[in-house]
Amino acid sequence: MGSIMNNVIEIQVLDKQVRLLQPADGAFRTSLDSVMLAAACPAKSGDHVLDLGCGVGGASFCLTHRCPDIRLSGIEREQVYFDLAQQNAALNSVSDRTEFYCCDIRDFEGPQKPLYDQVMVNPPFREAGDHTPSPHALRAKAHGHQDEELSLEDWIRVAHRLVKNGGGVTIIYPASGTDRIIRGMGKMFGAVEIIPLWPRVGIEAKRVIIRAIKDRKTPARIHAGLVLHEADGRYTQEADAVLRAGAGI
Numbered sequence: 674m675g676s677i678m679n680n681v682i683e684i685q686v687l688d689k690q691v692r693l694l695q696p697a698d699g700a701f702r703t704s705l706d707s708v709m710l711a712a713a714c715p716a717k718s719g720d721h722v723l724d725l726g727c728g729v730g731g732a733s734f735c736l737t738h739r740c741p742d743i744r745l746s747g748i749e750r751e752q753v754y755f756d757l758a759q760q761n762a763a764l765n766s767v768s769d770r771t772e773f774y775c776c777d778i779r780d781f782e783g784p785q786k787p788l789y790d791q792v793m794v795n796p797p798f799r800e801a802g803d804h805t806p807s808p809h810a811l812r813a814k815a816h817g818h819q820d821e822e823l824s825l826e827d828w829i830r831v832a833h834r835l836v837k838n839g840g841g842v843t844i845i846y847p848a849s850g851t852d853r854i855i856r857g858m859g860k861m862f863g864a865v866e867i868i869p870l871w872p873r874v875g876i877e878a879k880r881v882i883i884r885a886i887k888d889r890k891t892p893a894r895i896h897a898g899l900v901l902h903e904a905d906g907r908y909t910q911e912a913d914a915v916l917r918a919g920a921g922i
Contacts, residue, residue: 681757686731688917691738692764694757695729705901705916706880707731709870710795710845711739712915713882713922718742720790723835725778725828726750730758730771732793737767739919746789747773748781778831779823792836793843796828825850829857833887841886848878855883855893863889868922869898882922 682697686708693703711732716722720743724733727747737745745767749755755775762768774781825846832842842862846854848869855865862885869878878898899922901912914920 686916687735687738687919690919691734693729693731693734693761694764695731696753696757703729703731706795706845708735708916709880709882709899709922710793710843711735712920713845713868713884714791714793714843715841715884715921716740716743716791720744721746721788722791722793723748723789723832725792725794725832725835726796727758727773728754728795730761730773732795733758733771734761734765734767735919736793737765737771739921743770745771747771748778749773749775750777777823779827781831781835783835787835787837787840789836790840791843792832792840794828794832795845796825797823825853826857829854829861833861836887838888839886841884844883845880846883848881851881851883858885862887864891865893867893867895869896871898871900873902873904874900 680697681694684693684695684703685691686693686703695703708731712735714722714736716736718740720740722736722743722745724730724745724747727733727749730747733745733747737743747758749758752775755773758773762771762773829842836842844854851867858865864886866884868882868884870880870882871878899911899915900909903909908916915922
């Protein structure tokens with residue numbers, strides 16, 4: 674943790690190579706999920722990537738660090754997160770190749786033709802009505818509270834609309850929602866890859882990364898996945914390579 678000013682705190686990820694300003698008062702925080710999402714996005718040199726619901730840019734700037742030759746756009750509806758994402762772009766010296774839009778993902782018009790080579794998504798993972806809402810308004814919205822109209826399927830449909838034919842979508846989500854994502858993709862995406870994130874050997878996955886390609890019909894694959902922790906709680910060598918060295922998944 675770094676300095677706190679004006680109710681904002683600075684953290685560093687990827688072995689302090691990426692700096693992030695975020696709210697210090699209990700709002701949604703950048704997490705391991707953001708780092709893993711960026712690591713799993715198969716962007717290559719010259720790609721234009723969209724971070725759908727980017728927050729303060731946690732996944733965005735992890736990806737621009739690993740892939741310095743891409744262009745990145747982000748959509749974030751909360752003004753405070755949008756403002757911090759732009760500040761974080763300057764903090765990480767990538768303002769010249771990033772752009773952010775402040776709007777609901779459903780209202781983003783974008784170009785007439787799909788523009789993005791890759792879309793990455795860390796969607797809200799709790800549905801309204803099946804949990805106790807957070808008393809903090811921004812945290813509640815980040816976790817899917819207080820907006821019954823915006824569904825997981827909306828995130829998938831918007832990703833499909835904005836990604837190029839043959840382009841990809843990368844999603845990180847609780848493992849219990851894997852079936853819902855597959856159903857939501859329907860015939861819009863194929864070549865689905867499922868990558869479990871195991872807390873420890875012998876412990877069922879709590880998170881899963883799902884990658885897919887627009888309009889492909891290739892069968893799905895389930896990868897061996899990534900074990901995050903050793904028995905003593907230390908990160909495994911493979912997880913450490915992602916979380917500290919910025920390796921891809």
